[in-house]
Structure formats: structure tokens, C-alpha cells
Amino acid sequence: MDNAVGLAGRLLAAARVAQASEADHDVHAYWALVREAATGESGETALRCGVGLLASAEVLAREVGCDLVGHAASGHETLRGEAATALIALAEVETEACVLRSLVSGLGSAQDRRAVPVLVGLSGHEDADLRRQVALQISTVNSGLPDGPDVRALIRLTRDQDPEVRNWAAFTLGFQLELDTTAIRDALWKCTTDEDGEVREEGARGLARRHDPRAVPLIAQLLDSDDGSQIFTLDAAEILGVPELLPALATYEFHAPETDRAIAACDPVRRARTEDDAWAVVVELERLRPDIGAALSSPRYESVHRMQVTHRATVDASYDAASLLTRADGDPVRAAQLVVADLTASAGIGLRADGPSAASG
DSSP states (O other): OOOHHHHHHHHHHHHHHHHHHOOHHHHHHHHHHHHHHHHSTTSHHHHHHHHHHHTOSSHHHHHHHHHHHHHHHHHOGGGHHHHHHHHHHHHTTOOOHHHHHHHHHHHHHHTOGGGHHHHHHHTTOSOHHHHHHHHHHTTTSOOOOTTOHHHHHHHHHTTOSSHHHHHHHHHIIIIIOOOOOHHHHHHHHHHTTOSSHHHHHHHHHHHHHTTOTTHHHHHHHHHHSGGGGOHHHHHHHHHHOOGGGHHHHHTOOSOHHHHHHHHHHHSHHHHHHHHHHHHHHHHHHHHHOTTSEEEEEOOTTSSSOEEEEEOTTSOOEEEEHHHHHHHTTTOHHHHHHHHHHHHHHHHTEEOOTTOOEEOOO
């Protein structure tokens, strides 16, 4: 394993080659080296190296330092606090947009709420790529407050002059953040009239996830138009699950499996059958293995009935009930048997009627 000085030399050499050539293989080689360094052992050497580079007078070295610190934080949760501290300190003095883009990405990996003021401050930067990066990283670094400064910054970015910034801001605000206020809905509603098709779809999907009734005609219109070929429009229809969307779905010709799932969610008869079958899986699981706990939920912001399964000898598991039933050819008994097989296999235990046992061989 390199020491920090040796690692810095290799990374800077690779970064200079990538910057000079801009060839894909050179860029990929640089990022492969960053990932290799950051995920090795404890990540301490990578972090030390990255922090050292942050103090360099060379712009490229500081950019590499941000990349390395961010990847060290991503691969090692115990290093995230220190990584965030270093990046936040650099943000106070850094002026180069390329470095700030890497810095913001690193803060997203560190997932530290102390970075929220940094992201908010950079949301008004003149560099569009940096504003786009801010919009993206607020999905992992946010205050959690429905009217927090980060949410207000995202709302402003949904009206940005750059369509890619608006697109990522609408995606983060509507899809990534599970927050619901009048201001958020108003911003998403304005997105549905954007000149950019992807921004319109993100606005409609964001409203659908909040079960805003205004989303119903919007989703139907998207499905009937050339703009309606994106899978997340079908996801929005599935979340809404209303019969009013059935005519548009019946004539939709793309993404057959996803379309059928949306139809099943919007058709009251099929939806009720899925819910009954999902409950039958829970009942059968309890009969097969009383030591396995299972519960059904229908998260507000998701398009699925979620089955949570717990067992003392395994990690908790989560299933999309409809997908599980499809895997079992629609048979609840078979679906329950598949869950038992999954859990026992992951724990290395044998399947016995009287409970788990240590696997042999």
C-alpha cells in the first residue's frame, strides 16, 4: 500500500494524463485509481493523502484531493465526519469552479448536515455544472426540514436558466426528498409547464408521489404524448393507482412489464387481488415459520406494497410484494417458500419445520 506521498504522486500523474488527453480510457484509469486507493484497508491513507492535497497551490491537486476525500468518505463511514470537516474548510476559501464541483460531490459522499450551508451558498454560483451538482447532492446532504434553506434553494433551482439544473433540481425535490409542503407542490406544478420535457415529467412524478390530484390529468397527457415514453411516468401512474388512468395505459405501447404493473395498480380488481395475495403470503409465512416476522406496508412515496421480513439469524429483508408474487407465478404459498429459502440461504441455516439449524458442509 502506498504511503500518502506516493499515492499523491500516482494520482496526480493519472489526473494530468486524463486532463491532457480527455480520452475515456485515461479518465476511467484515473477514477479506477481513486476508487482503489479509497476503498483499500481502512481508507486512512487515502484520507490523509486527500486532505494534504487540499492545501496545494495547484488547482488540479486540490481537485484530486476532493475526489479522494469524497471517495474515502463513501467507502468508510467512520471517516465521514473528518472528510466533511476538511471539505467544508476548503469551501470557505476555494474559488475555482472545477474544484468546487469535486468538493460538492465529496460532501454528498460524506452525508454530513454541517455541509448544508455550503451547498446553499453555492446554489447561486455562476457555473451551471456546479449548480447542477448542488441540486444532485442535496438528495444526501439536507436539513430534513420541509422549509429548510436547502429546500428553498432547490425550489429556486427548479427555475434556473439552465435546463439540466432545473431537471436535477426537480428530480431531487420531487423524487429524492420525501417532504410535502404547499411550496414544494407549487414548485413542482410550475415544473409541469417547463419547456424541457424531462423537467415536465419530473414535476408530474413529484406531484404523483405526493398524491396530488392535479397529477392525474398530467400523467394521462404524458402517456398519450410522445413525451410519455419514460419509465418514471409509468412509476407515477402506479403510485397514483387511480382508474382514471386506465384508458391512457390501455393504449400505451412502451415498456410492457412496467405498463402492466401500472395497470394492475390502477385496476381496482387487480389491485385488490394483489393485496389479498400479499396478505396470504404473510399468513403462510407465519404457518411455515413462526420465528419469521412479516408485515405489509404501502409507503406513501412509493409505487409498491412493501413486505418487511425479520429473523433473528438474518438481516432484515424487504420485498416488493407484486414482484415476489410474480417470481412465484402468482402462488402465495410458493412466494412464502421463496422468502424462507432466501432468508435461510443468506444466514447459512437449514430449513426445518421446527426452526433454523446450523448448515453442514
